[in-house]
Amino acid sequence: MSSRLTLALRLYREGKVSFYSTDLEELAKMGLPYTKAPIFYNPRMKLNRDVTISIFSSLSLKSAADLMAASGVRALRLKAEGGAEEVFACDSNCLSAQIIKMNVKLNKLSGIRVKCSDARLEAERMAWENERVDYLDLDPFGSPAPFLDSFLRAVKRGGIIGITATDEPPLFGIYPDKLLRYYGVWGKKLPFCKEFGIRSLISFTIRTAARLDLAAEPLLSYGEGHYVRAYFRIERGAERSKHLLKELGWVLYKEGDFEIIRGIDEMPRGAMGPIWVGKIVEPEFLGKLSPLNEEVGKLFEKLKEEADGPPFYQRLDIICSKLNMRIPKPKIVIESLREMGHFAARSHLDPLGIKTTAKREEIEDLIRKLTSS
């Protein structure tokens, strides 16, 4: 019996690179989703990679690693568009590693090292052999939690780690037991569950880093499509990490309204967390970034608008359903709240989500006024 493997490949283009990966149309014809591809490539994650390239090139970083490189598209783009001098691409799927080598040649790129190996093993080796990188990408199937310890050790001090989490049901509190087991956070699904997921991921990363005497400073986090993404600067030092731990806290959710409790010294009855209650976007960091293209520019604009806002958001659809009133235009609500002297901005996570310093009753009164006029 022949043991030959037949693989339908397709030539793709993303950013400035061309690369071979599984033919996703052929896969779909066989009734298989893209997650079953022998070599993984998700075109819908292009914005995720565009943001990585924007950050890497804006900070003029030199070395990068994608230890779960799949088709190698992110690694190739870090070299071709990000200006990286050295890139390390690794995947535990040896077929992926073979294709990445082929894709490196196809793009006539040098300075990309490719290996078939386990990501955690390589991250620990990088730390042990002092081959830490300026930028490390953590982009697993599902939760990044099992990989975080080793990955944090493989980032140069002052370097950046970019983390993707696609395990939204646990992070969003839909599976509270898994949220607790994977992230050490207690929570249930709330109306602003997407931001709760981001704040849980940040809290987990800070606490994991603190165990290693590292400080993971949150720089920029967002949610899009079916994933959340968070970037951190990694510094050494227990003092720095203690400072970050002070910005953990709880959220108390009651009858449609919520309260933020800063500090984790005491857990109030019924509270959820510990979550990050500081900024999810650092305006100073965002100000240093040049967006790679219009789509990244639009995302950065949205993040800039809400960056100085308080944690979480009020949902106009939920408030209006309670008041039995039509939903006013979010833009009008935001302008009115600003005229009242409040911070107000739309959340990038929900088209009807308003981040504001106004109290719930004030928003309800405003909606009554707006819808009756």
Ligand SMILES: C[S@@+](CC[C@H](N)C(=O)[O-])C[C@H]1O[C@@H](n2cnc3c(N)ncnc32)[C@H](O)[C@@H]1O
């Ligand atoms: C979501 S994909 C990564 C996508 C890629 N970073 C990109 O931007 O296109 C996850 C990849 O991780 C690989 N993988 C899973 N477990 C791994 C492990 N323990 N070590 C290394 N690679 C692993 C899979 O083979 C798959 O290619």
